[in-house]
Amino acid sequence: KNQVEQSPQSLIILEGKNCTLQCNYTVSPFSNLRWYKQDTGRGPVSLTIMTFSENTKSNGRYTATLDADTKQSSLHITASQLSDSASYICVVSDRGSTLGRLYFGRGTQLTVWP
Amino acid sequence: EADIYQTPRYLVIGTGKKITLECSQTMGHDKMYWYQQDPGMELHLIHYSYGVNSTEKGDLSSESTVSRIRTEHFPLTLESARPSHTSQYLCASSGNRSTDTQYFGPGTRLTVL
Numbered sequence: 001k002n003q004v005e006q007s008p009q010s011l012i013i014l015e016g017k018n019c020t021l022q023c024n025y026t027v028s029p030f031s032n033l034r035w036y037k038q039d040t041g042r043g044p045v046s047l048t049i050m051t052f053s054e055n056t057k058s059n060g061r062y063t064a065t066l067d068a069d070t071k072q073s074s075l076h077i078t079a080s081q082l083s084d085s086a087s088y089i090c091v092v093s094d095r096g097s098t099l100g101r102l103y104f105g106r107g108t109q110l111t112v113w114p
Numbered sequence: 115e116a117d118i119y120q121t122p123r124y125l126v127i128g129t130g131k132k133i134t135l136e137c138s139q140t141m142g143h144d145k146m147y148w149y150q151q152d153p154g155m156e157l158h159l160i161h162y163s164y165g166v167n168s169t170e171k172g173d174l175s176s177e178s179t180v181s182r183i184r185t186e187h188f189p190l191t192l193e194s195a196r197p198s199h200t201s202q203y204l205c206a207s208s209g210n211r212s213t214d215t216q217y218f219g220p221g222t223r224l225t226v227l
Contacts, residue, residue, distance in 0.1 A: 004156075031212050031213070032212070032213055034215070041220075041221070041223070042220050042221065043118075043204050043205075043206070043218030043219050043220050043221050044157075044204075044218050045218070046215045046216070046217075049213065049215065051213065089156075089157075093212060093213075095212060101159075102159070102216065104156040104157045104158075105156060106154065106155055106156045107154075107156070109154075
């Protein structure tokens with residue numbers, strides 16, 4: 001069964017600190033992996049996308065890594081800001097259909113305190 | 115900022131009412147999607163479309179229906195709302211490549227009393 005598991009479920013950090021969010025998946029055949037940021041009451045916004053051949057991708061203070069062999073990804077946030085408080089969702093796409101079906105994790109709820 | 119819009123943002127209605135959630139995008143995307151999301155849970159695909167006059171059901175069974183008469187417009191309709199339909203509904207669109215990003219609208223928070 002294709003699944004995406006994220007950890008931790010929630011995380012509280014102080015402003016300025018770094019943190020790392022984890023994503024494990026069993027989706028096969030793998031096409032690509034995305035990290036989305038979803039603010040409360042809003043739709044998700046794409047942060048990074050990585051294909052099979054990419055093992056790291058950065059977007060400002062966000063750096064995603066991918067290990068396609070172990071089917072693991074991480075999202076590292078550097079020098080956190082209050083505006084980073086949101087849910088971070090790992091999304092994996094398969095290449096077994098023309099739709100490019102997306103499998104969503106439940107997200108990690110990050111809270112940044114001043 | 116993605117050019118995809120949803121109205122209304124919030125809707126509170128009584129059981130048995132017919133409702134239509136609007137979604138429109140100005141990016142010329144062929145693919146459009148509707149997702150349902152409960153608090154703290156993952157998004158579930160309920161409908162999608164490859165283009166005009168194309169509609170398909172997603173992974174999660176839903177009593178809602180959709181139509182795609184114009185490329186930019188993908189409304190979702192509930193003929194008779196029930197409390198079990200209370201949820202957040204997110205519309206998205208993307209280009210045709212599997213690596214194209216899905217752009218999401220702000221969502222409609224539906225509450226059925």
